[in-house]
Amino acid sequence: MDELLSAIAALVSLVSPEKVQAIAASVRRTDVSMTQGRLADVVSTPLASAAVQQVVEEWQNAGVGSDELASMLLAACYVYTKATKEQSTELVWTGPTTPFVSARRTEQVMLQVINSAERSLFITSFVAYDVSTIVKALNAANDRGVVISMILELSQDHGGSISFDAIGKMKTLVPEAKLFAWRDKTEAFAGGRVHAKVVVADGKTCFITSANLTGHAMEKNMEAGLLIEGGAVPNVLGEHIRSLISIGTVQAV
Numbered sequence: 001m002d003e004l005l006s007a008i009a010a011l012v013s014l015v016s017p018e019k020v021q022a023i024a025a026s027v028r029r030t031d032v033s034m035t036q037g038r039l040a041d042v043v044s045t046p047l048a049s050a051a052v053q054q055v056v057e058e059w060q061n062a063g064v065g066s067d068e069l070a071s072m073l074l075a076a077c078y079v080y081t082k083a084t085k086e087q088s089t090e091l092v093w094t095g096p097t098t099p100f101v102s103a104r105r106t107e108q109v110m111l112q113v114i115n116s117a118e119r120s121l122f123i124t125s126f127v128a129y130d131v132s133t134i135v136k137a138l139n140a141a142n143d144r145g146v147v148i149s150m151i152l153e154l155s156q157d158h159g160g161s162i163s164f165d166a167i168g169k170m171k172t173l174v175p176e177a178k179l180f181a182w183r184d185k186t187e188a189f190a191g192g193r194v195h196a197k198v199v200v201a202d203g204k205t206c207f208i209t210s211a212n213l214t215g216h217a218m219e220k221n222m223e224a225g226l227l228i229e230g231g232a233v234p235n236v237l238g239e240h241i242r243s244l245i246s247i248g249t250v251q252a253v
Contacts, residue, residue: 205230
């Protein structure tokens with residue numbers, strides 16, 4: 001049964017809800033031994049046809065009836081569609097591109113998340129400099145009442161690992177931002193650095209990326225990330241950062 005459920009999940013993630021409904025209707029009208037040809041007529045791509053064939057093969061092994069399989073298809077399609085609407089995930093890429101993958105650039109997505117914020121922004125980055133577009137967006141967010149909190153790596157002069165004072169620079173660039181540092185590390189994290197690069201807006205949207213807040217990261221480096229809108233992840237990530245602040249793991253500077 002697990003194999004059939006896996007095949008159904010693969011199919012409903014590949015074809016439209018309308019196609020799934022047509023497949024379910026075809027399933028109800030025929031016996032398992034005669035279904036494959038009819039189902040293949042519903043879809044139009046080799047990949048979808050292969051997914052249909054896998055469902056038929058697993059159906060033959062599972063011993064469930066036509067009505068039961070049709071109901072399974074419709075239920076799986078409903079859940080998948082509902083989950084997709086509640087949370088979307090998008091690939092973000094900066095650097096060399098190919099004709100095979102379409103992805104938006106890091107700067108575009110970071111600006112989207114910052115500009116979408118209505119109440120709060122949580123940002124973590126190893127370094128931050130030379131990002132005039134991001135600074136402008138952050139100050140605009142502050143002007144519309146968004147509370148901005150940033151965790152950045154300390155400079156070597158302040159016990160951190162980078163050669164310049166990114167926190168001091170950010171204080172100048174975005175004066176109203178609340179700035180935090182991971183200063184007093186426990187023995188288990190001695191020598192650790194702020195390597196997380198995330199932006200969370202209102203607990204509804206988050207951008208998890210390899211990119212620091214630098215001009216090279218926005219324009220020249222090979223950087224990858226994921227934009228997640230809706231669902232549990234943005235809220236959980238925002239709560240985690242908020243908790244690191246509230247329990248004193250990271251401290252205001």
